[in-house]
Amino acid sequence: MSAPAARTIEVLGEPGYDVHVGPGALDKLARHGRPGRRVLLVAQPGREGPVAGASSVLEGTGARVVPVTVPDAEGAKTAEVLAGLWSTLGREGFTRNDLVVAVGGGAVTDLAGFVAATWLRGVDSVLLPTSLLGVVDAAVGGKTGINTPEGKNLVGAFHPPRAVICDPTWLAGMARADYVSGLAEVLKCGLIADPVILELVEADPGRATDPTADPALAVELIARAVQVKADVVGADLREASLREILNYGHTFAHAVELVEDYTWRHGDAVAVGMVFVAELAHRAGLLDRALLDRHRTVLTAVGLPTSYPGGAARWPDLRAAMARDKKARGDTLRFVVLEGLARPTRLEAPDEGLLRAAHAAVS
Template structure:
């Protein structure tokens, strides 16, 4: 991936921090290292090159680096992995003056952030996302957490990082399927806040799906998606209201992930989830047919799924998983929907017949994805 210009997006906070996108982004770790400072470097398999570069910068500034490789993807976000890292921190004598650095995809940065949030009630964390999903979603905004048998991200804390650093070249090493999956979160930002994202994607879907083909377009899409999240979390860190719009499509997506035992890519599930809530909103009279079909058109244009196979026999499981969604209040299901392009709102207690009809629509129409290989 050829070099694109450096972009910086400021998260106004509190606390304030920067998301830096550019070549050699790991060099900025030197700003967070000092002689004698302990640094836990949490990384995942296959990220050795980035982890080694980060270690060299930290060690070159006098820090003492302790590396810990965790399982890949959602397998990292378990209580067992978490307690293992706590034990390592204890044995190495980490104090509140020390630092956690997360290198990897969204699951790794979620875990690293939660380790930092919970050790001694909070130490600093810097995140180096190496996936598209990581940089546009998981690493930005301060949400951290792990999964349980009952659902995804049900245990966690709000703990903003000191910085987020990403070299676009790291994204170029992703498989095409993983990169395209991450585009779902970018597309989500287009529907809820920034329609220019949708225009850019629809003008050049093939280039958008391949970061090596057009680095400037890739960085522009990433920067716009990060800016959307920055604008939201700067006013609502703890998801008291506005921030819920960033969960567009996620209620149904998390249900798919849980029912499939996390064998589906997160972005693939979010893509179907967006079509699902668009179907709900259309049936509730909130959006027209054109906007409903634009969901399918944009997602399909870059190769994302727009349907979830399984039919009526899966609805009971999916509905039960949706009931455990973090946005639910008591027994009332709350969905983030649109009442027009870039006009998100909440739909509380939608009619069960509408929910079932929307599920039938995404079961029968569109293209479906398979499990993560």
């Protein structure tokens, strides 16, 4: 099987940067090393191959690599881990000419990006996502942050990386459930902006869930999802208006993650969250039944959940968590919803009865 062609997606902004998806990833990384440059290499466990490759390439440029391993998944995004990285940067004498490199999933790119944003009020970062969720969502767009006991990503900063680099072979070792979870963000991009994504997945859901079965399809889906995000981010770097559409399904998803103490996979929560807002939009008269049903059909086809257990007993906790969502304004809940395929809009202050009915539909 021949290797898929590499794709490069430009993200406009100040500064702009490229997202490289495909073979030749480490060659792109070499451009960011130079003699004497200190590089904090932040990685999660289990990424030995990409970490070794990144270290070798950077050291080959004369850079001095300082490797740090952080906890896996959301366990990395804590104030304690963040403070430890700041201490390392201080001990090693990092200056504004130095670099932070992240190797891992979306949690480590969020964390490392925030470290880069806050050290000396901003140093360069390069992100090497090794998960599907990381490359199509967390690593692209310049949003960085950590979690607090009160909610997810409530502390953070906008800090665009110098580059995002992903070799699809790094995704081949992912557990199937984790890869499928990442597909939720890919399908989200199909629903809000690029219906071809839905068509490609619906044509053969099995191949879409296995990056080794059809590497070219994997690169195509990733590149299309990244392009959607790049288009939106380039027009709204700091989430003033348009960028909120990328949070389709996330208000309910973040509530689930908080209530479940982050034991749910992010993509699984987003899948249920998209069905929740589809049910909400349908009940508000914005979304037709066919597109509501399509949400469930395509998500189910790839193995993503479309319901959240617990019933009415969980609603008070979920409702309270949604009130702390970043899109809320005062006491007013605001949801990204669809009024048609690839036609996102906002629904503000929906009736509490509609909210409870949408919750019941996904319980």
